[in-house]
Structure formats: structure tokens, C-alpha cells
Amino acid sequence: MIRAVGLKKRFGSKEAVRGVSLDVPRGTLYGFLGPNGAGKTTTIKMLTGLVRPDAGTAEVAGVDVVRQPVEAKRRIALVPDEPVLFDKLTGREFLRFVGRVYGVPEADVRRRSEELLEMFDLVGAGNDLIGGYSHGMQQKIALAAALLHEPEVLFLDEPTVGLDPASARLIKDLLRRLVGRGGTVFMATHILEIAQALCDEIGIIQAGTILASGTMDDLRAQAHAAEDNTLEDVFLLLTGSSQEQDIAAYLRG
Amino acid sequence: MFRYVKLRTLFRSTSRSWSRYARLVFGVVAGMAAFGVVLSIALLLFSSLVSSGLVRESPVRFTAAVFTLGAAAQVLTSLSAAVYTLYLSSDVRLLMSMPIRERTIFTYKYWETLLTSSALFAAFGLPIVLAAGIASGAGPLYYPVAVALAVLVLTMPTSVCILLVMPLMRLIRAGRAKEIIAVLSGMAGLGGWAFSQWMRVSGGRGGPAPGDLSRLAGSPIFSTPPGIWAADVLEAMRTFDVAQLLRGLVPLLLVSGALYFLCIALSARAYAGGWARTAESARRGLGGGWAERLPTSIPREARAIAVKDLTSFPRDLRQLAGIGSMAVVAIVLSITSTHDFPATGFRFVRLIPYLIVAAMPATFTASAATRMIGGEGKAFWLYLASPIGIGRLLLGKWISTYVLGASAVLLALAAMSVFHFYLPGLIVGLAVGLVLSAAMATYHLAIGTAFARFDWENPKNSLEGTGSVLSFIAAMWLMITSALAVVGSFALSVVVPAWLGVAICAAIWLIVVGLPASALLGMAARRLGRMEWTY
Known part of the structure; x- marks a missing residue:
């Protein structure tokens, strides 16, 4: 469902992504982990057509993202970590705009909008301008908009950051249901517990290179970790973790 | 330190x-x-x-x-x-x-x-x-x-x-x-x-008298x-x-x-002490329903963009004040024009106030068009992540700009007619205003796209410096060529039938204005095609 081969991207002198290759099958919830500046967001931007790769190919739902960007975007949805939305539209109007752009019939847009507003507890705020929404509400309306056209692949960048525990739980349940119905989710996150509990497969990226990818067992094998090691242990083993150990030593004095 | x-x-x-x-x-x-x-x-x-x-x-x-x-x-x-x-x-x-x-x-x-x-x-x-x-x-x-x-x-x-x-x-x-x-x-x-x-x-008329200065x-x-x-x-x-x-x-x-x-x-x-906190009150989204009346024959994505822009427009006081100021300018000009252009004499002179009032909203159209793309700021990623082709995006933004520009022309001429009604002036002013607004929308949308900035704190800064200079030059170019076309039409009507004079000048104007417009639109499309979202 998502296939990337040798994706590379350079911004000036900084090589943000150095040959990322991925293969995420349909109906998978894929967690994409990595430290800050590892290349997670740039990879997502290349897979969603917001940034053009310098080298390599990216295919989503069988469509080449670089050669047929409009066709690829029809099948995907993206929720960035800090979604900036149209602040002079109300929540309902924003959903209507998204529905129209994706060609969803008007009656379906109305029905699904109300369902999603209710699901995200935004019915009361549906006629308020998005500019007045809190960060969490903006995150929820962006997710609602992403789900409105029932995308084949959903890309999420840090979806639970800034959300209250109830909303974070709702999103986790929602993602599992989406995958259960045959959808594919590609989720970048910092929160290892969420990734371990939620994801079917996990990719770990550092300095623009994929260090390991696969199920939890695959990762343990690639990291030469014990069977009872958590994702955190595996992550630290794979990423070298000297920085974290230095911090712990510093705090111990 | x-x-x-x-x-x-x-x-x-x-x-x-x-x-x-x-x-x-x-x-x-x-x-x-x-x-x-x-x-x-x-x-x-x-x-x-x-x-x-x-x-x-x-x-x-x-x-x-x-x-x-x-x-x-x-x-x-x-x-x-x-x-x-x-x-x-x-x-x-x-x-x-x-x-x-x-x-x-x-x-x-x-x-x-x-x-x-x-x-x-x-x-x-x-x-x-x-x-x-x-x-x-x-x-x-x-x-x-x-x-x-x-x-x-x-x-x-x-x-x-x-x-x-x-x-x-x-x-x-x-x-x-x-x-x-x-x-x-x-x-x-x-x-x-x-x-x-x-x-x-x-x-x-004339300079101030000594008595005026003493009173001042x-x-x-x-x-x-x-x-x-x-x-x-x-x-x-x-x-x-x-x-x-x-x-x-x-x-x-x-x-x-x-x-x-x-x-x-x-x-x-x-x-x-926390007394300087800002208000966090939610605001209801009022108005904007009229935008839904745009014809459904417009391509789906372009219509969605235009409805979105026209719905947002009345909620931005700055934009609303821009269009309102056109009415004020028209009213003031209608009052002063009776002083500057008396109702007697050569018929072209009587049209001048209407032509000025019709041309004024063109500056508003130009300003609105240059901000159509960059003015979205960091929310522009929504367009880039959506399945909207470059042509449809530009068409949607052009429709938004033109509807606003044409509304400003209608409002200004209507306000003028309340105080100073002259039917031939109204017709000529309307025709010139609507055509000039279309040209302004095309030129300035293209310039605004090619030189858009998205990382601004004030929407006034949504255009790069080069874009601002080009935008000024384009506005001057359109104003001067339009004025020449209007004057030329009247001059030609002395030697050929009036309709032929208008047709000849309109055709020349279209060629002179249309060629740079297509080059500018091509430049805008290339910029959008190459755009990478790094914000």
C-alpha cells in the first residue's frame, strides 16, 4: 500500500533523508519512530507529495506520488503535527470544503460531517470559527477532515501531542478501527508506549536512515534484544542512546 | 546584556x-x-x-x-x-x-x-x-x-x-x-x-487668501x-x-x-498579575451563505475554493473595510466631480468621474489578488495536500478575486449614482470597471503566486519585495493601457462609427494586455508546480 525505494532529500547542506526504503502492506498500522530531526516529517512530506524527493520513488495505493501527485492525493489524507487550518471558516464549513475538494457527494458530506463532529465532541463548536479553537480542537477537526473522504492511507505526524487523555484514547481506538476495516495508517510518533501498544509494524529512523523495520519481534531480532525487551529498550539499543545515558549520568550528578 | x-x-x-x-x-x-x-x-x-x-x-x-x-x-x-x-x-x-x-x-x-x-x-x-x-x-x-x-x-x-x-x-x-x-x-x-x-x-479655485491664513x-x-x-x-x-x-x-x-x-x-x-491576558472567546461564523450561490457549472475544486474564500471574506474586517472604502471614495468623488467636471461641454468630460470611480476598485482587486495565495499563510499546505490541480487552484482563486473586484466596482458605481446619476457614464464605467478588474485579477494573482511568502506574522508581508514592485508596475501598465484604450475609442469615433472605434481599441488592448498576462500565469503555474512545503 505504501512503497518507498531509496528516498533521498537534501535541504541546502543538510541531508535530511538518506535513502529511505519502506514497504507497508494494506491494513497495517505502521509506527514511524525516531529522535528529533531524524527525517520523519520529511519522509511523510515526500510520501504525501508536499516535498519532492531528490532521488528514489514513492508509491501510495499503487499510484506514483511524484508522477501523478493529484491522483495519489485523492487516495490519502494527512494530519500534520501542528495543523494550521483556515481560521475564518467554522468547523462545519471546513469539513464541507474538504468534502467538496475530494468530490464527496453533498448529502454524504453533511451526514459524515455530523457523525465526525459528534465523534470528536465538536458538535457545539461546529459553527464557531476555527481561529477560536484550542490546539486540541484544531487537531481533532483536522483529523475529522482527514477521515471525511475515507482515505485508503492516512498519514499522521505526532497525532496525540497536545490532546487530553480522552481524545488521545479516542484517536487510538479510531485508528485501530480504521485498520480493522482495511485502511492503512502511517503514524510518526515520539511516544514509544503508544507505538508498541498500537502498531502492527514499526520503522525506526535515525539521521535520515532506516535502522530497522518490521513487527516487534523483527525489531528485537534486528537489535539482538531479549524477548522481554520493550520497544524502548530496542529503540535505545538501535539508536545508540549515548545521549540518553549522558543525560541520566548528568542528573545523577 | x-x-x-x-x-x-x-x-x-x-x-x-x-x-x-x-x-x-x-x-x-x-x-x-x-x-x-x-x-x-x-x-x-x-x-x-x-x-x-x-x-x-x-x-x-x-x-x-x-x-x-x-x-x-x-x-x-x-x-x-x-x-x-x-x-x-x-x-x-x-x-x-x-x-x-x-x-x-x-x-x-x-x-x-x-x-x-x-x-x-x-x-x-x-x-x-x-x-x-x-x-x-x-x-x-x-x-x-x-x-x-x-x-x-x-x-x-x-x-x-x-x-x-x-x-x-x-x-x-x-x-x-x-x-x-x-x-x-x-x-x-x-x-x-x-x-x-x-x-x-x-x-x-486659486490659492489661499491672507484672511484664510490669519483665520487658520x-x-x-x-x-x-x-x-x-x-x-x-x-x-x-x-x-x-x-x-x-x-x-x-x-x-x-x-x-x-x-x-x-x-x-x-x-x-x-x-x-x-495576569490582568493582561488576551481574550479566548469563540466567535460564531456569521455570513458567507451568499457564496454558496456561485454557479455549479464551475469546476468542483475551483468552486470549493471560491466558496471558501468568499465565505471567509466578510469575516475579515480589513478586507471588508477595503471594499467599503471604495463606496466612500465613490461618494466623495461624486460630490467633488460636479466641481471638477461641470455637466456641460464635451460628452467625454462627463464620463471622466465615472471612469475614475470604476478604476478605483481596480486597486482593491489588485491588492486582494496579490494576497490570494500568500495570504493563506501556513494554512496553504491544505491546498498542496489536497487533490487540486494547479489550473483549478488558480481558477478558484481568480474567481474569488474577480467576484470581490466586480462587487467593489458595482458598489462604487451604485454609491456614485445616488449622488450624481448619468446613465451613459454608468454604462461605460461599468464596462471599463469590470474588464479592468478582470485584468487586474489575472495579473496580480499571477504575481502574488510567483512571489508569495507564507511565513508571515502580518498578511501585509505575504508578498516578496520583488512581487510588490512588479505589482505596482503591473497596476500602472493596466491603468495606462486602459486609459489609452478609452481615449482612443472616443478619438476614433470622430472618424469611424463609435462601435467600430470601441472594437478596434478593445482588440488592441486585449492583445497588448493578454500576452504579458499569459506569460505571468505561466510563471505562476511553474512556481506552484515546483513548490515544496517546508514550513
Whole structure:
């Protein structure tokens, strides 16, 4: 469902992504982990057509993202970590705009909008301008908009950051249901517990290179970790973790 | 140390950003040019008044009005500057979390507000004060004292505005406050222009009579504080009158000093005590339903974009004020046009006011079009992540711009017709206005796309410097070619039938204007095609 081969991207002198290759099958919830500046967001931007790769190919739902960007975007949805939305539209109007752009019939847009507003507890705020929404509400309306056209692949960048525990739980349940119905989710996150509990497969990226990818067992094998090691242990083993150990030593004095 | 770090940050943020650097250089050059022009005109005026003996008073007396009007203008600029420096700039919270005294932070913020809001007075007010000194033969001490007095006078409105902004921001969200201040500033400018037009018309033809100048010198604006205090000090320096010096200096120092210290002390306390929080009230999305009436024959994505833009439009006070100002300009022009263009004589002369009123909204269309892409700011990723082709995106934005521009043309001509109805003028004005708006929308949408900026804090900065220059050139090009086409049509109608004259000129105009338009649209499409979202 998502296939990337040798994706590379350079911004000036900084090589943000150095040959990322991925293969995420349909109906998978894929967690994409990595430290800050590892290349997670740039990879997502290349897979969603917001940034053009310098080298390599990216295919989503069988469509080449670089050669047929409009066709690829029809099948995907993206929720960035800090979604900036149209602040002079109300929540309902924003959903209507998204529905129209994706060609969803008007009656379906109305029905699904109300369902999603209710699901995200935004019915009361549906006629308020998005500019007045809190960060969490903006995150929820962006997710609602992403789900409105029932995308084949959903890309999420840090979806639970800034959300209250109830909303974070709702999103986790929602993602599992989406995958259960045959959808594919590609989720970048910092929160290892969420990734371990939620994801079917996990990719770990550092300095623009994929260090390991696969199920939890695959990762343990690639990291030469014990069977009872958590994702955190595996992550630290794979990423070298000297920085974290230095911090712990510093705090111990 | 704190000031050193702030200055270093300011220097780096300017020197490492080409567009900021270019804007700064352009601002300094434009400011110096304005200063020079105002100084020359004021010097010429004061010198001729003194030599002709039209007024008995010293030119220095006139500085009272300059200071008072400068202080009044400073209220608007300071309100806007204070909203930016205290609420929209991201450094206040960071600075408050650091071990720096609150007073130090707010003193720095105070001077930042004062400096950024005083540019208008420095460019247009100060040269008049200096010219008065030169014309009256003042000594060398006059000039530094004049600058110091200007600072004292301007601190008064600045202090009041900073104190006013805090309770104001408890009621209005920071983003909304920007809109309200922009509208107030626009209304003040428009009011000034309308007043000047009224003065021009009511004053009759020819220059001012000596009696007019004497009446002007006796006007209350010349005896109103704080201007009169500053003028007293300057006049006392010329005449060596100690009593007059004290009469001006003491109240000026007392009032400006008291307001300054009160402002620093209260604002620091208000911020630390949580009284300076901004409002977080939700706003209902009112209006915008009319946009749903756009024809469904428009391609789906383009229609969705146009409906979105036209729904958002009435919720932005700045945009609404822009279109409203067209009606005001039209009404003022309709009143003044009977004075400038009498209803008798050659029929073309009677059309001129309608052509002017029809062309005015073109400037609004140009301004709206250049902001259509960059004005979306960091929300533009929504278009790039959606399945919208480049052509559909540009079409949607063009429809939005044209509907707004055409509405401005209709509104302006309707407002004009209420006061000054002339059917041929209305028809010709409507045709020229609608065609010119379409051309403006095309040119400026293309320029706005090719030179869009998305990482702005103020939508005024959503166009790169090169784009602003090109936008001005394009507007001039369209205005001049349109004027030539209209004049040419009338000139040709003397030798060929009127419809043929219009057809010939319209065809030539279309070719002359259409070729650059297609090149510009191609440039815009290439920019969109190459765009990478790195924000």
C-alpha cells in the first residue's frame, strides 16, 4: 500500500533523508519512530507529495506520488503535527470544503460531517470559527477532515501531542478501527508506549536512515534484544542512546 | 546584556533574511525621501509666508499644530505597535520566564513600541518642525531640542495606548485586534482624504487668501496641548523668553514623565498579575451563505475554493473595510466631480468621474489578488495536500478575486449614482470597471503566486519585495493601457462609427494586455508546480 525505494532529500547542506526504503502492506498500522530531526516529517512530506524527493520513488495505493501527485492525493489524507487550518471558516464549513475538494457527494458530506463532529465532541463548536479553537480542537477537526473522504492511507505526524487523555484514547481506538476495516495508517510518533501498544509494524529512523523495520519481534531480532525487551529498550539499543545515558549520568550528578 | 542580546537578535534576523533586509532598505530610503520632500516643501512654504508678510506669526507657532496632530496620529500607530510588541511578538513570555526584572522588560517593550510607531512622525512631522526653525532663523540648539520635544510629545500617546491595549486585549483576541486597528487606521486615512477633498472644493479655485491664513493661525489646533507646550519651548528659545520656556517645558516634562513611569509600573504589574491576558472567546461564523450561490457549472475544486474564500471574506474586517472604502471614495468623488467636471461641454468630460470611480476598485482587486495565495499563510499546505490541480487552484482563486473586484466596482458605481446619476457614464464605467478588474485579477494573482511568502506574522508581508514592485508596475501598465484604450475609442469615433472605434481599441488592448498576462500565469503555474512545503 505504501512503497518507498531509496528516498533521498537534501535541504541546502543538510541531508535530511538518506535513502529511505519502506514497504507497508494494506491494513497495517505502521509506527514511524525516531529522535528529533531524524527525517520523519520529511519522509511523510515526500510520501504525501508536499516535498519532492531528490532521488528514489514513492508509491501510495499503487499510484506514483511524484508522477501523478493529484491522483495519489485523492487516495490519502494527512494530519500534520501542528495543523494550521483556515481560521475564518467554522468547523462545519471546513469539513464541507474538504468534502467538496475530494468530490464527496453533498448529502454524504453533511451526514459524515455530523457523525465526525459528534465523534470528536465538536458538535457545539461546529459553527464557531476555527481561529477560536484550542490546539486540541484544531487537531481533532483536522483529523475529522482527514477521515471525511475515507482515505485508503492516512498519514499522521505526532497525532496525540497536545490532546487530553480522552481524545488521545479516542484517536487510538479510531485508528485501530480504521485498520480493522482495511485502511492503512502511517503514524510518526515520539511516544514509544503508544507505538508498541498500537502498531502492527514499526520503522525506526535515525539521521535520515532506516535502522530497522518490521513487527516487534523483527525489531528485537534486528537489535539482538531479549524477548522481554520493550520497544524502548530496542529503540535505545538501535539508536545508540549515548545521549540518553549522558543525560541520566548528568542528573545523577 | 539584555539589550545587547535583543539588538544582536534584531541585527541577525534582518541581515540573514534577504526579504527583511530589502524591506528595511526600502523603508529607510522611502522614509528619507519623504523626509526630504516634506522638508523642502515646508521650507519653501514657510520662507514664502515670512517674505510675503502674509502672516504676522513666527513659523515656529505653526509647529504646535504639527506636534498635536502628530500626537493624535501616534494614538493609532501606537495602538497597532503595542498589540504587536506586547501580544503578537513571541518574546514576552520567554523574557518573563528569564531572570530579568519585569520593569526592564517593559521598559524595553515601551521603547520598541515608541520607536516602531514614530516612523510616521519622523518622516512627515519632524521635517516641518525643522523647516520652521530654518525659516525663522533659529540657532543650532533649536534642532536637537526639537527632536527631544518630539520624543516627549510622542511618549504621551504611546503611554496611554500601552495602558489602553491591556484592558482592550481582555475583550478582543490578538488576531481580531490587528484587524480592528488596521480598519481604524484605514478609516482615519480615508477621513483625512475626504476632508482634504472637501476643503479643496469648498475653498474654490486659486490659492489661499491672507484672511484664510490669519483665520487658520487662530484655529484651536494651534493652542491645544501638548503641541502648544512644545511650540512654546521652541518659540522661547528663539525669543529668549524664560517665562514662556517654563510655561511649555514644565507641563510637558510633568505629563510625559508621569505617563511614562505610570505606564511602565502598571503594565509590568498587570502582566505579572495576569490582568493582561488576551481574550479566548469563540466567535460564531456569521455570513458567507451568499457564496454558496456561485454557479455549479464551475469546476468542483475551483468552486470549493471560491466558496471558501468568499465565505471567509466578510469575516475579515480589513478586507471588508477595503471594499467599503471604495463606496466612500465613490461618494466623495461624486460630490467633488460636479466641481471638477461641470455637466456641460464635451460628452467625454462627463464620463471622466465615472471612469475614475470604476478604476478605483481596480486597486482593491489588485491588492486582494496579490494576497490570494500568500495570504493563506501556513494554512496553504491544505491546498498542496489536497487533490487540486494547479489550473483549478488558480481558477478558484481568480474567481474569488474577480467576484470581490466586480462587487467593489458595482458598489462604487451604485454609491456614485445616488449622488450624481448619468446613465451613459454608468454604462461605460461599468464596462471599463469590470474588464479592468478582470485584468487586474489575472495579473496580480499571477504575481502574488510567483512571489508569495507564507511565513508571515502580518498578511501585509505575504508578498516578496520583488512581487510588490512588479505589482505596482503591473497596476500602472493596466491603468495606462486602459486609459489609452478609452481615449482612443472616443478619438476614433470622430472618424469611424463609435462601435467600430470601441472594437478596434478593445482588440488592441486585449492583445497588448493578454500576452504579458499569459506569460505571468505561466510563471505562476511553474512556481506552484515546483513548490515544496517546508514550513
